[in-house]
Amino acid sequence: MSDYIISADAGGTFLDLVLVDRKGGIAVGKSLHTPEMPEVGIMRAVSIAAESMNLAAEDVLRNCRLVFHGTTVTTNGMIERTGVRTGLICTRGFEDTLRIGRVKARTEGLDQYQITRYTENEPPVPIVAGTDIVGVAERMDASGRVVLPLDVDALIEAVATLRERGVGAVVVSFLHAYANRAHEYEARDAIAAAFPDLHVVAAADVASVLGEYERTNTAVVNAHLNPLLARHLSNLDGALEANGYSGPVLIMQSIGGVGPSTKIREQSVTTLLSGPVGGIVGAQQIGTLIGERNIITTDMGGTSFDVGVVVDGEPMRSAQTVIHRQILTVPAVDIETIGAGGGSAVWLDQNRNIKVGPRSVGSNPGPACYGLGGREPTVTDADVVLGFIDPDSFGFTHAGAGRAHAERAMAETIGDPLGLAPEEAADAVLQIVNNHMADLIRKVTVEKGHDPRDFVILAYGGSGPAHCTAYGAEIGAKKIVIPPYASVFSAYGIAQADIKFSVAGSVLQTVMQxxxxxxxxxxxxxxxxxxxxxxxxxxxxxxxxxxGQDPRLMLSLDTHYVGQMTDIAVPVEAPLPLGEADIRKLIEAFRAMYDMNYGAGASSPGSPVEFVSARADLLVPLDAKFTPPRAEKAGADPGAARTGSRRVYWGRGEGWRETDIFAARDMMAGNVVPGPALIELFHSTVPIYRGQSASKDAFGNLIVEIEPVRQTGEN
Incomplete structure (x- = not known):
């Protein structure tokens, strides 16, 4: 049996890599991400991780069992529109589908402030230019019956025109193809035969469900990004093979499972949340280890704060997602995001109110404390000014990194205009950003019928541990869990995923209750x-x-009351074929889920129910999963892990305090650190506030216990 598993998460700036040996030992490699040459970044990270195990990268790859990979290539390609120029062949008379969209397309992906300024909002710009859309004669009715045959000659002529214009990919999306794919497949095959160098996508192969705008848009995004992802994965596969690896490369998908790169390169639209989802999959494993099935995952990186929810051991999912204002009919784990990361810029608006984000200063010049010439203060600068983060830990920055840069930026931009000392300004910044994050957590829990007090928070990302003990206390979570490799946790989580494929089709059956x-x-x-x-x-x-083990099939029906636009995915628990009693149970389950989502009593016993579409998820549990080694419990005294102290500003109530610092790697299972204190992890720091305490469990996680918030009127 091969000895190693490699899991890499390629973000916007860094490529995080986890190398696991047969015994569950973990080594970490972190390098600058090189999206145009992925082989460079991943080989550099493999070398760093292998070196920590006294191995050569080639030796690791020759003895590697599986390589997992999460990527932002498609996300960045969609945002920057760097995919291939794409054309669209549609039913004649429906050439404006993407431009018209739906009413909701005008506001999807906007924040609350932007939505209130509706008349100033522009609709999302379609991926396909109007000049690259051609209608051809053909028609199916809603039941899938042929009304007008496909005009193949006109089709070939239209594609030839698009080819002359420089189009490199063509989407075929015909009206009512969800009911009958015959015309789309006939057109796809004819185009492929006449233009073998052209990338062709039939919408039925990407989103065979009701919703003309959504299914067409999903297919267009897929065609636009497929060549980009295929080139990226081809380079990656080649580099790994050239250095001795001979196994499959498994790519993380937005739905929370992995698929082989040879297949996924034709389904790029399934990878748009590839990286962020890895952390949620890892949270499921951590939850199983520590006996927690309700988890709020919080990932705070350099530019954003991402929140997901695991309920009863399963992540919340949806059949549609919105990426950069594009509505896509592709299943995905639900992740809510705001622009609140370590690199989020701090500024004053015209009314002299402190604002945090959503704009990020990026990695060059980055936060002022990096010492690379940045003059704008950021959230990370606030952490440095307060003493929570030691700028000497920024091993990837210039030797001039330091607190003085952060203090100057905070004073010039915030402190001096408002008459505040740098630490007072930094404390105000942290209160604002922590409240923003707490509000987002409430949005994905309280607004959807979940009580945060029934959940633990699992915090990760480069900046997450530095803030979780503040926003965790604010929302009243049961406790906070910080994994030992929090800054590379998405890479860790990707390696805990299983093979998963998802297919969907329309049902369109109405039942009178x-x-x-x-x-x-x-x-x-x-x-x-x-x-x-x-x-x-x-x-x-x-x-x-x-x-892998035997496949496990999971079926669901997207359901709503007749006339509604939003569906609820109802699991099909009974074996096939279903009987009338099974259909009745599905309706009961739908009503219960409806009440949970929209409030008790919201469901309507007398309204007709429509089963809109069905989905089949097939999961193959992989045998390659690993579990962190379990340590024997020691005493509560963390004295051996103390590395020193420094002055930390704990807010106006407590002010500056010389604070003990502990190294998480040196803490033993069972050690308890009472607050106020700082615990330093790999590339991150956890502040433990007064009234909190942190212990290390048998799997290396830090468990932060939170003092209950005193309610008004209590003595």
Whole structure:
């Protein structure tokens, strides 16, 4: 058996890599990300991690069992529009579908302030230019019956024109193809035969569900990004193979599972949340280890703060997602994001109010404390001014990094205009950004019927540990968990994922709740579920034959009340074929989930229910997972882990205080650190406030216990 597993998460600036040996030992490699030449960044990170194990990178790769990879290539490509020029062939008369969109397309992806200024908002710019959209004669009706045959000659002529304009990819998206794919497939095959160098995508292969705008937009984004991702993964595969690796490369998908790179390069739209989802998958494993099934995941990096929710051991998911204002019909783990990271700029608005983000200063010149010429204060500068973070720990920055740069920037921009000392200004910045993060957590919990007091917070990312003990106390979470490799936790989590494929199809069956379910309705639902299950199994068989257990099939039906636009995914628990009693149970489950999402009593027992679409997820549990070694519990005294002290400003109530510092790596399982104190991890620091205490568990996690917030009126 091969000895190693490699998992890499390529972010906007850094590539984080975790190297795991057969015994569960972990080494970390962190290097600058090189998206145009991924082989450079990943080989550099492999070398760094291997060196810490006294090994050569080539030796590790020759004896590597699996390589996992999360990427931001598609996300960046979509934001920057750097994919291939894409054309669209649609049903004649529907050439303006992407430009018109839907009413909700005008506000999706905007923050609350932008939404209130509706008349100033511009609709999202389509990926395809209007001049690259051509309608051809063909027509299906809503039941999938051919009304007008496809004009193949006109189709080829239209594609030839697009080719002459410089289009490198073509999408075929015809009206009602969710009900009958025949015309889309006929057009796809004809184009591929006539133009073998052209990348062709049929919308039915990407999103075979109701919603003309959404399914077309999803297919367009997929075609736009496929060549970009294929080139990236081809370079990556080649570099790994050239250095001795002969196994599969498994790519993280937005749905929370991995797929082989040979398959995923044709499904780029499934990777748009590739990196952030890794941390949520890792949180599931940590939750299992420590006996917590309700988890709020918080990932604070350099530019953003991402929040996900795990309920009863499973991440919350949705059938649609919005990326850079583009609505996509692709299943994904729910992640809410705000522009609040360590590099978020701090500034004063015209009314002299302190603002944090959403703009980030990036990595060059970066925060002022880096000493690379940055003059704008950031959240990281506030942490440095207060003493929470030691700028000497910035091993990747200039030797001139230091607190003086942060103090000057904070004073010039915030402190002097408001008559505040630098530490008072920095403390105000932290209160603002921590409250922003607490508000986002409430949005994904309280607003969806979940009580944060029933959840633990799992905090990670480069900046997450430095803030979690503040926003965790603010929302009243049960406790806070900080994993030992918090700054590279997404890479860690990606390696805990399983192979997963998801396929969907339209159902469009309506059931009157107070009447018997017609036999033809039951038959139609069963036929769609059985077909999707077979398609998912065929995808697994064609794409993967590596180490894994027996596949596990999960079916669901996207359901709503007739006339509504938002669906709820209801799991199908009963075996196929379903009977009338099973359909009744699905409706009961839908009503319960509806009440949970929208408030008790919101469901309507008398309204007709529509099963809109079905989804089949096929999961192959991988045998390559690893568990951190379990340590024996020691005493509570953390004295051996104390590395010194420094002055820290703990707010106006406590002021400056000489504060003990502890190294997390030197703490033993069972050690307890009472606040106020600082605990330093790999590339991060955890402030433990007064009334809090942190202990180390058997798996190396820091567990922060929070003193309950005293309610008004208590003595």
């Amino acid at each position: 107070e009447q018997p379910v017609p036999a033809e309705t039951i038959e139609a639902i069963n036929a769609t579920l059985a077909r999707l299950a077979a398609e998912a199994r065929a995808q697994i068989d064609a794409a993967f034959s590596g180490d």
